[in-house]
Amino acid sequence: MVVSTAPNFNCDRTLAVAVSHQPNSAALIRGEVLLETRAHTAWGASVTAQIYLPISRKSAWQHLIDYPQWVRYFPDVKNSYPLTDDVRSSSNTDQIQYKRLYQTAGKNFxxxxxxxxxxxxxxxxxxQQIQFQLESGSFHDFLAELTLQDFANGTLLTYFVQATPLIPVPSLFIQQAIQYDLPTNMKIMRQALCSA
Incomplete structure (x- = not known):
């Protein structure tokens, strides 16, 4: 498990927390990122990260479902846009939406x-939650979940991803890259959400 301390952004009171069902409130409020990486297949990895957002869940949600803005949250993402012809709602008063999303990214590793x-x-x-499931692309498997919960005077954002790329890179190297990149990306995401 890696705990990363965040700089003090103007709207940012993030914190370092160990990923758990009972997060360390004080660490999160200080602006730290809680990060846990694990092996997922011989060539893949999984990671769970948590951050505190000093904004309402409603506000965070509105920005997170604006998928073209994900290029601001994750610098390696070059394109992110919904395929608008595939939006459907469930029958339970539009509480669940189904969409398709296209993304491209580049990474030097x-x-x-x-x-x-x-x-x-x-x-x-x-x-409450956004689930991303692989339809097709540059991975053997890919699954991500972004969960929002009311927390303190803001929102707890939990991001889980597990993936196995098509390029065979040992799981240990992928975990190290995640430990290096993801805390920075989560801080960038928080800063972008807070300044929106």
Missing amino acids: LFLSAQVEIYLKVVETFQ
Whole structure:
């Protein structure tokens, strides 16, 4: 488990927390990022990260489902947009939305330079969770979940992702890259959400 301390952004009171069902409130409020990485297949990894957002869950939700803005949250993401012809709602008063999403990203990793393209099935549970499931693209498997909960005077954001890329890179290297990049990306996401 890695705990990363965040700089003091103007609207940012993030904190370092160990990923758990009972997060360390004080660490989160201080602006730290809680991060836990694990192996997922021989060539993949999974990670869970938590951050505190000093904004309402409603506000965070509105920004997070604006998928073209994800290029601001994750610098390696070059394109992110919904495929608008595939939006459907469930019958329970539009609490669940189904969408498709297209993203491209580029990453320099050790001695490799990887470009990925991915089509995702997206399930949005109103102001609670966004699930991203692999439809097709540059991964053997890919699953991500972003969960929002009321927390202190703001929102606890929990981000889980597990993936196995098509390029065979040992799981240990992927975990190290995640430990290096994801805390910074989560801080960038928080700063962008707070300044929106």
